[in-house]
Amino acid sequence: MHILLIEDDTLVGGGIRTGLEVAGYTVDWATTGEDARLAFQALASDAVVLDLGLPDEDGLMLLRDWRAAGNDVPVLVLTARDAVTDRVTGLTAGADDYLLKPFDLDELTARVQALLRRSGGRAGPVIHHGPITLDPNNRAVYRHDHEIELTRREFALLSKMLHARRGIVSVEQLKDSLYGLEAEIESNAINVHIHNVRRKLGHGLIRTVRGLGYRLGDADQIDGERDT
Template sequence: MRLLLVEDDPVLGDGLKTGLSQAGFTVDWAQDGAAADAALDCEQFALAILDLGLPRLEGLEVLRRLRRRGQTLPVLILTARDSTGEKVAGLDAGADDYLIKPIDLDELAARIRALLRRAGGRAAPVLEVGPLRLDPASHQVELEGQPVNLSTREFSILQLLVENAGRVISRSQLEAALYGWGDSLESNAVEVHIHHLRKKLGSDSIRTLRGVGYTFPR
């Protein structure tokens, strides 16, 4: 899943980007509010992690502009501002969660997964479709009770398809969800990952609708 991290502290931002990437997320990092506002206006993210004390545009104003555009993207505020009034202001402006720095990285990743579950309209932490079981927290996949070894990108593609089982996801949607700024992307990268997934899960596990996209059958 592709996240936007908005943090002006270079040391903290680098640590969060590295840690969340190791947790399986694709992370783009904006270091000021204006850059974040522009990215949120024209690019697709699954969730935003937003600091409040930002140069060029305050974090709360970034959030207000996002909500005025009608965007329902989950937003987790991560800030050193810890007064009750500031928490109330952030949540009332449209934030979905509010955390105080410093934060344990495991807790942050768990909060992100919880917000993504809620945004996807599901309560169960583990995804199950037919004989397939996928656990976003542990990055483990089982097919008919047997573990399946997947690369990080293969897991991310499969998770997105399983979360949308029965619906068609286009190649451009997969690319937008999985590849961040600066990532090199070969023209056939998605097709290669799909090919590897079919070898591991079965040739009929993912269906192609030519010229439209891919679907994981219910």
């Protein structure tokens, strides 16, 4: 899952980025409103962590513009503005959650996870799909209650597909979730990760939609023959 972090304080931003990456997310970090706008257009982010006090513009302007354009990506606002009117303004502008500085990194990570759950239409953190169970808090994956070891990017790919439910996920969206703006990605990298997840968890888990991307297979068809 990809998180766009927008924070101009290098110490705070570095801590947030490290914490979210430890939790298994791919993070791209912008320090100005201009860079944030460019990154937002270039990436298919699953959530945004937005500081309001940017050096070149108020973060609320970014948020209002995104909402006016019809983009419903979940946004967690970070700010030192602690007045009730400030919080009301942020939520009215389209924020999904609001966290005051200073904050605990574990709480921020938990709030991001909650935003992603709500956007995926789920109440709890654990995701079930047929014999597959994904526990994001413990970064564990099970097939018929047997834990399966996945690499960081395989885990990210599976998480992206499960959050999308039966929606089609394009190759570009998968690249953003797994790599962000990281350069020099092998042309067949996504195909390799898809193959490995199918091999470990069942060929029927991820279906190819030719010309469009991938989607989850039916829950009752996952136990078919695995890739070799």
